Amino acid sequence: MGRPERDADQLHREVRDRLKGADQIYTSGRQRLIEMLDESGRPITIPELLAPHPDVALSSAYRNLAVLEQVGVVSRIVSGGEHARFELAEEVVGDHHHHLICQSCGRVDDFTVPSSVERTIERALAEAASDSSFVAESHRLDLVGTCGACATATGT
């Protein structure tokens, strides 16, 4: 059920600082969004995000998530479904992870690979990109398949 208190406090501090750095205010609405994202623990869509909080305006959610994305505390991931998904940015959470994308229900979960593999991938990518004039900044590695719930509902 969420993460320890001090993590949350630190998270909020970090977000506030980032916003301040961009001359933006950490309003209560934004705070709520950050908390919802933190509780979710995986990339979720805005409808999912707002369902338990009917008083949060849709437009404010979009606007604030855009702001939070610009200051680098939230990242938007697209993955093909009808809604974009949002999660706390890697920089803020302090981990580098990838995504399990369920092609049946659209659910997205985070996962990590051993850092040795991560390094292997990075090296290979750097080399592959060096062929072209492309300047790589980051990579994105997703697994596409069927999540547990959908596999049970279908296969078994």
Add this chain to the structure above:
Amino acid sequence: MGRPERDADQLHREVRDRLKGADQIYTSGRQRLIEMLDESGRPITIPELLAPHPDVALSSAYRNLAVLEQVGVVSRIVSGGEHARFELAEEVVGDHHHHLICQSCGRVDDFTVPSSVERTIERALAEAASDSSFVAESHRLDLVGTCGACATATGT
């Protein structure tokens, strides 16, 4: 300028067969789309695709690309830009590749990594996914950065 003739012929045969298998017809409109995609050699948006062919109806392009995607000869990739992008499916072209995504202009190019690395990645992913009840089917590995043209325009 495109690929050798016999490849194209084989491509068309393959597409026709796949469509036939789904009780669909390989109409001239669909043939044109396949040719355009083949010539492009990288994932392109529908506007890009149709720009040189103003007589092709937008709705037909969308409809036909959806059909072609369903029978597995075209794949749609999303990557965050405003338009989805389409390319000939790996199954049809016969290679497994990844994408270089320019975050400045949205351009997407294909690239491949050595098969040894590909295997490493696959192994690591299989293991990582085995923790959860997720059933992986394929993976997606993209490099995000700046393409040559945009790098020149900005940095140099």
Add this chain to the structure above:
DNA sequence: ATTTATGCAAATCGTTTGCAAACCT
């Protein structure tokens, strides 16, 4: 002839934006 694909125009739906009221300092 009958079935399927096409093109146009209208509808859809996620997301964005204009504007006036509410908020914070």
Add this chain to the structure above:
DNA sequence: AGGTTTGCAAACGATTTGCATAAAT
């Protein structure tokens, strides 16, 4: 007060769809 954020409603834009026509078998 002065500047910002919020909420509502309207606008936007990519994609989809209804329907009548054209094409293919």
